[in-house]
Amino acid sequence: MDVMLNKPYRVSRPALWLLLGLGVCALAAFGIEAGYKILWEKLISGQPAQSPERIAGFFAFAYFIFLHFVIRPERIYQFIYRYRFALALAVFVFCVAMQFHGSSMSVWNVYLEPGDEPSRFQEPIFGRYRGIRSDEWNVFTPLALSQEFNDYGIMNPISRAWPTDMLTIYNQPVWDITLIAKPFYWGYLLLGPSYGLSWFWAGRLIALFLVTFELFMLLTKGKKGYSVMAAFLIAFAPVVQWWFAINFFVEMLVAGQLAILMIYHFMNTDHLLKKAIYAFVFALCGLAYIFALYPAWMIPLLYVFAVLAIWVIASNFKNGKRRKAEWFYVIGALLLIGGIAGFWYLRSEEAFALTMNTAYPGKRVYTGGDVRGMLFAYTSNLITPYLSTPNPCEGAMMYGFFPLTEIIALTYLIKKKGKDLLVVLLLLLDAAFLAFAIFGAPEWLAKATLLSNTTARILPIICLIEIILYLKILSATDEPLAAKKWSRAVFIVLGILLSCFAVWAAARSIDPILLPEHGVPKAYWIGFAAIMSAFMAYFFLHRKGLLKKLFIICVCALAFLSGAFVNPIMRTADAIYDKPLAEAVQELQQEEPGTWIATDQYSNFLIANGAPTITSTNIFPALERWELLDPDGKSEEIYNRYAHIVLSFTEEETAFESGAAVDTFTLRLNPNDLFTLGVDYICTSPETDIPTEHFAGTLTLVYEDSRAVIYRVGTD
Structure with a gap:
């Protein structure tokens, strides 16, 4: 029996099956293409442009599924895990070489004549452009492309037809010392605008997925399934995808999570050279975070990373040798951050002064208390990529499942008698943010905590806290959170009632078009209430074997379907230049x-x-x-x-x-x-x-x- 389990293949003559799969999957690819065109015509009207790249993508998807019937799935995923960094690099190089990106620049075809013989790359290969994301296709991307005509200088006379600082606000690719902490811009300077655009889009998504997986491998103590689930929940989170190219949310998430990993590795190695490397990378992460310069997310997200840093330091302080030399690395990293950030500020002091003295956004002070109607906005996120709504971006969240996660976390802490430092700290932060967002705070307190610089954008950060909370709890034990059957039944029924209330409240407070009588069928809301109820029930069942695998697959699918189809897949910058x-x-x-x-x-x-x-x-x-x-x-x-x-x-x-x-x-x-x-x-x-x-x-x-x-x- 053990010999059979150790065999990598599920069939005899695997080479023959793999060869046969080429033909089967080619037919499947053309079948999926036909279905895609029919679905496109029904939902959007018209026909998508012919695309061999799309058919090739469908073939690759079909063949990957086919491999599961020939090769044992555990072998496939062991291989992916073992070579994950090499595979990620290969995917990145492929995307850049093919000039794939997710910009909605094909919106320009609505306003401008495409010419007599337009390139076929002026339309998306897959998905649809998003006119609502004008901050991307009409502001951020044109600014980046304009730098090619400015030799990537700091002061750009093309924007506004006036010398414009490219290091602040929508900071752009620039030949400058700050470039050391902006790796996602390197493609523009090394390869030009079209390849640089692909480098920017593909690099950030791949980096976010990988770094999130690695951090949650730490938080979940090596639970690969839950770590993959975290990577899907965050990399394909609706708020990440709807705001993907602007406001630098991706950069903040990558830099903050990587910084936590560097702290962990710094504290768990005795090798001084490795400590120096970890301290240097931490400094680059700190700079990348500062350069993002979008306080509405930076400030609340910084609290989250501070909590994670406290937990990592407290949990690992006794590991490895503590040496005085460590302080030189720590101080050196802080000096590097302070030195380059200070140089950046002095270089762009005029731009900062201009921004701070504007009527908008410089004089904005936020005191919270205005988000009650958005607390359950995440319940609509599965449908908004496929439904035309006035502004789906503002309701885009992560799947934190408020208030179910808070109930689960409190139950867990009672069971553990409060003996889980990370859950305690995160739950306290979650409660503070919720109180601020729902009830508001005096202006002096908002300013003292720096939360006056945020907005309703604090809600997705609350969702992120909730994701960390429930994944940390799931990784701690596979046993039900309640010992007695009757108490489990009570929690499950409570979860069903709260789930129904959440979808009812969301449908009536976010956007009228989400009401069943206007656009979204009742089946969707019933289905999402069932998803939330199943999520709650999972914590009060024995989480083992097939149930665990099914739960992870379903959550990954939920996250993927909610975010992966927000942005189109485009090739080249022909939608602008051709x-x-x-x-x-x-x-x-x-x-x-x-x-x-x-x-x-x-x-x-x-x-x-x-x-x-x-x-x-x-x-x-x-x-x-x-x-x-x-x-x-x-x-x-x-x-x-x-x-x-x-x-x-x-x-x-x-x-x-x-x-x-x-x-x-x-x-x-x-x-x-x-x-x-x-x-x-x-x-x-x-x-x-x-x-x-x-x-x-x-x-x-x-x-x-x-x-x-x-x-x-x-x-x-």
């Missing part, structure tokens, strides 16, 4: 460089093609420029902000108007003020009316297609 307008802009800039202004959606497209554009997203306000139009400063409150600028032309005097959102304003521009602003080119739609009756200059048409025109501004 367009007639892009070619025209680059040609004009090369022959007669100038300053641009644009209406509609064209502004940020222009900077992606190297054209300095006044109306591109002003990540800092160009106060000196706007003072030319507003010398008395009457409208400063309107334009002194991070802003998307809506441009229109008027025969009246130039005026600024507040926008519909805090990050927008409208510039109603008299054409004669084009000279005041030093504009050389206007890019707009053919339908745009530019009043020229009293215009003191000339507008010469230099480019025209069905959706865009370019005028050169001249004097009489």
Whole structure:
């Protein structure tokens, strides 16, 4: 019997079966492709573009499943685990070589003419673009691409058509000492924009999955199944995927988790060289975390990592030899963090000052107390990737399963008599964050704890705490949390009631379209209540054998289906560069460089093609420029902000108007003020009316297609 179990194959003549599988899986791939097209036509309408890459992907998926019938699954996963770093590197190299990325840049096809013979890579290979993620395709990605035309310098004169610091806010790829802690940007500088975009997207997802797995191998004491589950829950978390390319949430998660691992390894080795390496990597993690510079997530997430660090230090302090030399490494790491971060701050001091003195986001103070309606938002996250809702990003969470996890954790601590330091610390932090988010806090307390710098974005961090909590509990014991059958039944019934309440509350507080009568069928809500009930019940059953495997597989599938299909799979940057307008802009800039202004959606497209554009997203306000139009400063409150600028032309005097959102304003521009602003080119739609009756200059048409025109501004 033991001899049979040790055999790697489940069939005789495995080579023949593996060869046969090639044909079977090829047929399966074409079958999946046909089903994909039918499903696409039903849900989205139209047909996805033909893609051999998609069929190849379906084949690889089918063949991987087929391998389980030929090779014993435990052998497959032992191989993956043993060579996980090499396999991850191979996947990363493949993705970069193929220029795969997840940008929604194909949205530009909606606004711009793709040309007579557009590249097939202008549309997603798999999935759909997300217009709602305009912060990515219309701001962050164009800013990154504009750096190619700036030789990756610190001050970028293309964004805003004004020297713009690229090291802060949406910090971008720059040749600078800070690059040492920004490995996800190296691709831009080494390989150019298209490969760099792939390096950025693929590298961050692979790194997040791997680092999360490694950290939870530590937290769960080597429980591989639960560690894989953690990697899926966090890497494919809806909040991670909906906000994947902006606000640096991925960088924070990677850097923070890796820093905890470095602390652990530092404390558990006697080798001084290894200690030095761990201290150096810790310093890089600290810098990467600081450079993320998005306080709404940085601050609450820092509390989580502080709790994990305390637990690691307390649990491992007696391990290995404690030497005085360790302090040199610790101090050295802190000095490295302080030195480079201080240099970064001094280098970008003006940009920090501009941001802090803006009407938005500089003067924002958050005191909590406004998230009651979002506590159960995670219950909608399984459907939002497949349903058109006004703003699924704001409701994107992680699967923390509030309040079930809190009940489970309290029950566990009572059973353990409080003897689990990590669970105690995390539960206290969870309670503090929940109290702040639900009930609010006085402004002085919010500022003292730095939580005044966060927003409702604290909710996904609470979800992360809950994930750590229930995985730590699951790894501690396979026995039910309640000893008696009647008490188990009580908890299971309580879980069912709370689950039903959670989905009922979510459907009525998040978005009306989620109500059964408007879009989401009752079956979905009943199904999700069943998922939550099963989650609760699992903790009050004997968690062994097939039940454990089934639970892990189901949770991984839940996480994957909730996040993996949020962003499209694209190849190359053709959706931007392979367009007639892009070619025209680059040609004009090369022959007669100038300053641009644009209406509609064209502004940020222009900077992606190297054209300095006044109306591109002003990540800092160009106060000196706007003072030319507003010398008395009457409208400063309107334009002194991070802003998307809506441009229109008027025969009246130039005026600024507040926008519909805090990050927008409208510039109603008299054409004669084009000279005041030093504009050389206007890019707009053919339908745009530019009043020229009293215009003191000339507008010469230099480019025209069905959706865009370019005028050169001249004097009489």
